[in-house]
Amino acid sequence: MKARAFAYARPSSLAEAHAAFAAAEGDASYISGGQSLVPALAMRLQAPQVIIDLAGIAEMRGVALAEGTLRIGALTRHAEALTHPLIRAHAPLLAKAAPFVAHPAIRNRGTIGGSVALADPASEFPAMMLAMGAEMEISSPEGSRRVAAEDYFQDLYQTAIGPGEILMAMHMPAAGTAHVAAFDEMARRRGDYAMVGGGILAERNGAAIASIRIALFSVGPTPVRARGAEAALSGRVLDAQSIADAQNALDGDIDPLDDAEIPAAMRRHLARVLLGRLLRQLEIAP
Template sequence: MKARAFSYFRAATIDQALDAHARAGDDARFIAGGQSLVPALSLRLQAPRLLIDITHIDELRGVRREGGYLRIGALTRHCEMLSEPLIAEFAPLLHAAAPFVAHPAIRNRGTFGGSVALADPASEFPAMTLALDAEIEIAGPSGSRRVKADDFFLDLFETALQPGELITAVHVPLFKADQRFAFDELARRRGDYALVGCGMLATFKNDRVDDIRISFFSVGNTPTRVKGAEATLIGSSLDAERIAAAQAALEGDLAPPDSDEVPPAMRLHIARVLLGRLLGRLGEGA
């Protein structure tokens, strides 16, 4: 189980990385943490001519406040999601999700930008960018742009990223005093991909939900916002009746894929249970 032979280039700047990609005729892959890419290369699911190492590009590092956003550099490692105080304070949903991402040694290498770029539908962080209404900062041959998470995840492992583009940072609106968040997932074994997972961010006014974004993962081809369930909760104090209504709305929001291992009905059931638990926690001031 070895990768096909490739050339390796260590880029020092974003421009160098983009240039190398273009000059390899786009038959190239950017590598950062490589925790998903290396197995994919070993299994020969991918076999690029050129691997462009972006982990030494300073511009892709660092977490800092920028206006009303927290700018999280693409190379921020999963373990830094746990250790970085700015994340805990201004993007606590990411901090809460981080311990569920794979295992400690994977978290030591894997990067936030890489996880979002791969857009694995069973991954925690891509789904959380949806719940957070984050914006993805992208650099490419035709310049840089920002794409809302809502417009980023298109289909199975398919995103708004064009060939030769790379994620440079993710911008997350700063967590505010009138907001609450909750996260949980159900997996057969800690560190395994979740059977179903969910994270949410709500803004309250007078103890009632003014706005809420709920994002599920491991429920289909992409991380998925459940807009029907969200709508039922606006204006509510998260009483049992409204929570039940939101749980019922999931049937219209989610269409889990057919799978022998986890039948759609089972996934939907787990999603309802998780939603109930998390909304209960939000109601208690989670």
């Protein structure tokens, strides 16, 4: 199939983008990297009258560190998470997750903001926003606001972004030398959607865990914060017993659905195995 004919706009500011959306009376779609929208257009799953290309908006670009907070512009490409020094130093989960995102061609075009805006429950970056305690900066014609990750991801492909609004940037507390991170996923082939995946960002206090955030994906309609497993580990030294306690607590954190390919019981089992792998990564992290 081919996409339905559409008009094309390339604004140079957020104000122009919002004006273009209003002029289309809502029958428009924003595009950044296009790695999700273009296939949807080709299959006519989406058929807007107007495509609004956000690539020329400077406010949505760049990575900056200020007062302990890292700001990542929504147009930052997946591949930049692998190489940008500020991301590698202060958002290590993104750097660890990036090699698992699809394939190099997609990573070179796809944007982090596009992934977070789409909020595919099997994608890596949305869950890492939850693990890092990020806030999403959302622009509307009335101004901008920030929404915490816990409130941003609402349901399957549903976020706090309203009609016509634009995800501008992601803000997260900058990780420091006391933080350690781990990421892994289980997929049938590298680059496929994960059967289950997750990331951990923890802060050490000597040999013990001072604080920890665990986020999983492909275990529900949204990324899932494993609060029970976190509570089982807080203040403890990572050893066989604390890891086993966290795995047991995980059963209360996730409620995966059955689907045509993977039964819920199998996904639950894989999540327990994956959590053990992630925690053992932290044990050997420098």
